[in-house]
Amino acid sequence: MADTTLAPSFQDMILRLHAYWSAHGCLILQPYDMRVGAGTFHTATTLRTLGPESWNAAYVQPSRRPTDGRYGENPNRLQHYYQYQVIMKPSPPDFQALYLGSLRAIGIDPMLHDIRFVEDDWESPTLGAWGLGWEVWCDGMEVSQFTYFQQMGGFDCKPVAGELTYGLERLAMYIQGVDSVYDLRFNDAGVSYGDVFLENERQMSKWNFEVADTDTLFKGFAAAEAECRAAIAANVPIAAYEQAIEASHLFNLLQARGVISVQERASFMGRVRDCARGSCEAYIARFHDQWAAKFPGWSA
Amino acid sequence: MIADFLLELRSEEIPARMQAGARADLERQFRKELEAAGLKVGSVSVWSTPRRLALIARDLPLATEATREELKGPRTSAPPQALEGFLRKTGLSADRLTERDGVWFAVLEKPGRQTDDVLADAIPAIIRTFPWPKSQRWGAVSLSSESLRWVRPLSGIVALLGGDVVPCEVGGVVSGRDTMGHRFMHDGVITIDGVDDYAAKLHAAHVIVDHATREAIVRKGAQAAAAAADLVLVEDEGLVIENAGLTEWPVPLLGRFDDAFLTVPPEVIQLTARVNQKYFICRDRAGMLANAFICTANIAAHDGGQAIIAGNRKVLAARLSDARFFWEQDQKTPLAEQAGKLARITFHEKLGSLADKVARVADLAEWLAGEGIVPGADAAQARQAAELCKADLVTEMVREFPELQGLMGGYYARAEGLPDAVADAIRDHYKPVGQGDDVPTAPVSVAVALADKLDTLRGFFAIDEKPTGSKDPFALRRAALGVIRLITDNGLRLPVAEGELLAFFADRLKVQQREAGVRHDLVDAVLALGNENDLVRLLARVHALQTFVGTEDGRNLLAGYKRAANILKKETWAPLPQTYTPDPAEAALMAAIAEAGPQVGTALENESFTAAMAALAALRAPIDAFFESVTVNDADANKRANRLDLLDHFRAAVHKVADFSRIEG
Numbered sequence: 001m002a003d004t005t006l007a008p009s010f011q012d013m014i015l016r017l018h019a020y021w022s023a024h025g026c027l028i029l030q031p032y033d034m035r036v037g038a039g040t041f042h043t044a045t046t047l048r049t050l051g052p053e054s055w056n057a058a059y060v061q062p063s064r065r066p067t068d069g070r071y072g073e074n075p076n077r078l079q080h081y082y083q084y085q086v087i088m089k090p091s092p093p094d095f096q097a098l099y100l101g102s103l104r105a106i107g108i109d110p111m112l113h114d115i116r117f118v119e120d121d122w123e124s125p126t127l128g129a130w131g132l133g134w135e136v137w138c139d140g141m142e143v144s145q146f147t148y149f150q151q152m153g154g155f156d157c158k159p160v161a162g163e164l165t166y167g168l169e170r171l172a173m174y175i176q177g178v179d180s181v182y183d184l185r186f187n188d189a190g191v192s193y194g195d196v197f198l199e200n201e202r203q204m205s206k207w208n209f210e211v212a213d214t215d216t217l218f219k220g221f222a223a224a225e226a227e228c229r230a231a232i233a234a235n236v237p238i239a240a241y242e243q244a245i246e247a248s249h250l251f252n253l254l255q256a257r258g259v260i261s262v263q264e265r266a267s268f269m270g271r272v273r274d275c276a277r278g279s280c281e282a283y284i285a286r287f288h289d290q291w292a293a294k295f296p297g298w299s300a
Numbered sequence: 301m302i303a304d305f306l307l308e309l310r311s312e313e314i315p316a317r318m319q320a321g322a323r324a325d326l327e328r329q330f331r332k333e334l335e336a337a338g339l340k341v342g343s344v345s346v347w348s349t350p351r352r353l354a355l356i357a358r359d360l361p362l363a364t365e366a367t368r369e370e371l372k373g374p375r376t377s378a379p380p381q382a383l384e385g386f387l388r389k390t391g392l393s394a395d396r397l398t399e400r401d402g403v404w405f406a407v408l409e410k411p412g413r414q415t416d417d418v419l420a421d422a423i424p425a426i427i428r429t430f431p432w433p434k435s436q437r438w439g440a441v442s443l444s445s446e447s448l449r450w451v452r453p454l455s456g457i458v459a460l461l462g463g464d465v466v467p468c469e470v471g472g473v474v475s476g477r478d479t480m481g482h483r484f485m486h487d488g489v490i491t492i493d494g495v496d497d498y499a500a501k502l503h504a505a506h507v508i509v510d511h512a513t514r515e516a517i518v519r520k521g522a523q524a525a526a527a528a529a530d531l532v533l534v535e536d537e538g539l540v541i542e543n544a545g546l547t548e549w550p551v552p553l554l555g556r557f558d559d560a561f562l563t564v565p566p567e568v569i570q571l572t573a574r575v576n577q578k579y580f581i582c583r584d585r586a587g588m589l590a591n592a593f594i595c596t597a598n599i600a601a602h603d604g605g606q607a608i609i610a611g612n613r614k615v616l617a618a619r620l621s622d623a624r625f626f627w628e629q630d631q632k633t634p635l636a637e638q639a640g641k642l643a644r645i646t647f648h649e650k651l652g653s654l655a656d657k658v659a660r661v662a663d664l665a666e667w668l669a670g671e672g673i674v675p676g677a678d679a680a681q682a683r684q685a686a687e688l689c690k691a692d693l694v695t696e697m698v699r700e701f702p703e704l705q706g707l708m709g710g711y712y713a714r715a716e717g718l719p720d721a722v723a724d725a726i727r728d729h730y731k732p733v734g735q736g737d738d739v740p741t742a743p744v745s746v747a748v749a750l751a752d753k754l755d756t757l758r759g760f761f762a763i764d765e766k767p768t769g770s771k772d773p774f775a776l777r778r779a780a781l782g783v784i785r786l787i788t789d790n791g792l793r794l795p796v797a798e799g800e801l802l803a804f805f806a807d808r809l810k811v812q813q814r815e816a817g818v819r820h821d822l823v824d825a826v827l828a829l830g831n832e833n834d835l836v837r838l839l840a841r842v843h844a845l846q847t848f849v850g851t852e853d854g855r856n857l858l859a860g861y862k863r864a865a866n867i868l869k870k871e872t873w874a875p876l877p878q879t880y881t882p883d884p885a886e887a888a889l890m891a892a893i894a895e896a897g898p899q900v901g902t903a904l905e906n907e908s909f910t911a912a913m914a915a916l917a918a919l920r921a922p923i924d925a926f927f928e929s930v931t932v933n934d935a936d937a938n939k940r941a942n943r944l945d946l947l948d949h950f951r952a953a954v955h956k957v958a959d960f961s962r963i964e965g
Contacts, residue, residue, distance in 0.1 A: 090443070116598055139611025141611065159439065
């Protein structure tokens with residue numbers, strides 16, 4: 001193991017990543033203020049990877065996976081966790097080296113540990129997006145997802161963006177050498193991850209699985225879908241995309257409540273995808289002429 | 301003048317599973333490009349690591365040979381358009397043509413081309429048309445969707461002919477003589493002089509470029525690590541290749557896991573280690589699974605790999621505790637209760653839930669046992685096993701590891717104290733899965749395995765969901781093959797199907813028998829007789845027939861049959877009472893048919909196919925003699941009609957065994 005006594009706390013790890021990526025030209029953004037399943041849903045990734053303009057950003061995104069909730073009783077599974085997301089467009093030629101530098105910045109010595117890039121292609125059917133890349137292993141553990149986006153919202157990425165996603169809790173557990181996420185040192189002053197989040201996990205797992213009113217969720221889904229269409233018609237694609245995110249999360253909650261059958265599942269996913277694609281399409285349409293004028297080699 | 305050529309295409313990590321194909325494709329594309337340019341390619345070696353594909357071609361000529369070709373053009377008297385066309389095609393002016401016998405001729409001379417020039421064109425062509433299973437764009441140039449595609453970003457090209465760089469460029473990557481060593485164990489670039497120092501310089505930079513060498517290191521290293529711990533490696537060539545494809549400097553390391561995990565079934569531990577972590581596992585001297593794993597690191601770490609082993613042990617422990625949790629959790633619910641949950645899972649929207657399917661399979665399995673079709677199977681046990689056979693699909697373990705379906709059901713059944721015959725039948729009811737898979741032989745297992753597959757086939761055929769072309773979404777071909785092997789290996793006698801489904805079985809049987817060396821035309825010849833739905837009887841007849849047509853008697857009888865059939869095909873006649881004394885050969889054939897016909901019939905009734913063939917063989921000499929000395933199409937109408945009748949009887953006798961017209965040769 002790494003020398004765990006010197007390992008950064010959870011918050012220090014985030015600060016080090018911020019400092020590192022800031023020094024390498026990324027905007028340090030804050031989380032998107034909506035419930036999402038992954039850092040990829042942040043507009044700083046989805047919408048900003050559309051179009052030809054360069055874009056480099058890093059941020060933490062709280063991510064909600066209602067079906068992964070375990071009432072705080074499983075040492076590895078959470079319904080709410082943090083992803084650290086880096087997006088660089090176009091993907092820089094030394095993207096792998098930059099990434100490895102970030103591991104050193106948080107205390108992983110690649111001469112002592114076995115760092116590997118293992119094939120793992122990424123696809124998000126609800127975003128109409130896919131890319132090729134790897135899961136990065138450190139001593140057999142997946143510590144990050146590394147992806148070259150090829151399509152977003154059904155559109156070719158021109159140019160391609162590189163995306164890094166670090167599962168912060170898992171990475172921190174590795175660096176700090178603890179077996180339960182709740183035992184992580186959140187800071188260096190005696191506060192643990194459990195002190196901050198254990199009660200949230202208990203309550204939110206119960207709500208996700210047992211309490212959330214499914215009628216309200218179904219209605220909310222339909223309302224978000226309608227609002228998304230209206231926003232697309234009004235040429236406000238960012239607002240439309242927010243409704244797509246909303247629909248996506250409500251769908252995840254409905255799944256956790258176990259009220260969506262196998263057959264219905266595909267249809268709900270298709271509806272979310274249509275919202276996301278429609279928003280991306282409207283976003284491109286809104287900026288198309290501006291981009292084409294600035295980047296002569298580019299077309300949508 | 302010859303020289304050796306080195307090509308290295310460096311990239312970010314190439315998926316391990318694609319490397320063998322990429323090596324073969326690189327060699328093929330290289331030969332294709334060079335041969336198209338007129339260069340003779342001799343011996344070629346191709347190597348791969350996660351970060352590079354390399355090719356070495358020995359003894360390439362330094363230039364292509366000059367060629368001279370004469371082309372014939374139009375006649376000098378032809379219209380001027382014809383001459384213009386010819387000049388366009390040859391690229392020559394009229395004064396370069398020569399005329400012979402009123403025809404224009406052009407001489408095309410191609411000078412030899414320098415090989416480095418050919419290579420400078422060939423390398424970008426190879427890269428641009430490389431058939432990766434999946435490829436991507438990257439970087440600033442991907443502003444255009446026409447930008448170069450490669451499996452992962454391409455970062456460098458080394459191209460050296462003799463000692464010289466072959467200058468070329470593709471997608472912004474320019475060829476040179478510099479490459480990189482190991483990602484962590486070497487800093488900076490390495491400069492290559494040529495073919496001869498390439499592998500050695502990489503080795504000094506901690507890259508073993510020859511995949512076969514790395515595979516040997518993984519294989520032998522894992523064996524040695526196991527032996528050093530007094531254990532025996534569970535050999536796994538797939539893992540050897542995969543780990544060699546994930547490393548440039550493989551270092552097998554043995555670690556231990558808490559032996560409390562050994563309460564979990566060994567298959568689960570092996571699968572967890574193999575699929576999720578790419579670890580080898582070991583057995584002790586007694587053959588029991590040991591609490592050891594072997595991972596393959598890509599680095600010789602300062603501390604001898606202690607930190608790497610510790611990290612991997614932790615990851616495996618987390619995986620195994622999940623598995624142990626599932627194993628313990630699942631056992632709290634009896635399989636019968638789990639089976640109840642199958643009502644919530646749709647098997648197919650037109651075929652009901654999985655519980656509906658299980659009910660049908662249970663009835664069928666009980667019937668197969670009760671009727672004695674599967675001899676020795678206890679009907680109650682067959683029903684019980686069938687009712688529980690799908691219950692493990694709702695267990696946590698099978699949800700996590702779908703490939704353990706069946707196997708886990710067997711374990712849980714045994715843990716519940718169900719009889720071994722029932723537990724074995726649950727475990728084995730998906731078998732045989734593929735061509736090489738074992739076929740169950742225990743009676744209860746056979747009944748359930750057969751019932752499950754027959755139900756699937758009957759169900760999907762009933763709702764008209766038959767395989768078409770390459771589409772077989774419900775794996776019905778595999779199910780049919782499973783039925784065939786269960787029936788034939790166990791000698792089960794039952795009418796397997798009717799109508800379309802029977803024809804489907806016949807097709808599968810032909811494919812399967814062809815692989816087993818049985819001639820498909822012989823299967824056709826037997827099938828052509830009509831509704832044979834007893835596969836055991838059908839195959840016995842085919843096997844006897846194959847033996848027979850391989851004998852001298854068989855071959856000659858077939859020849860006689862074909863001759864008779866050809867005559868009968870052409871002629872029409874009406875039967876007439878015989879008004880003449882038959883020729884001796886004619887009389888002999890009549891007598892032989894009169895004797896052989898009933899013998900064949902009796903033998904077939906007794907399913908004594910060898911005897912039926914022997915009876916047919918008795919017709920060979922008489923039919924030969926008949927054709928030798930008797931004129932069929934005699935001028936005498938009565939003789940003609942009666943002789944045609946005789947041939948018809950001969951054909952009918954032969955047809956009792958098989959439709960010989962389907963037999964080739």
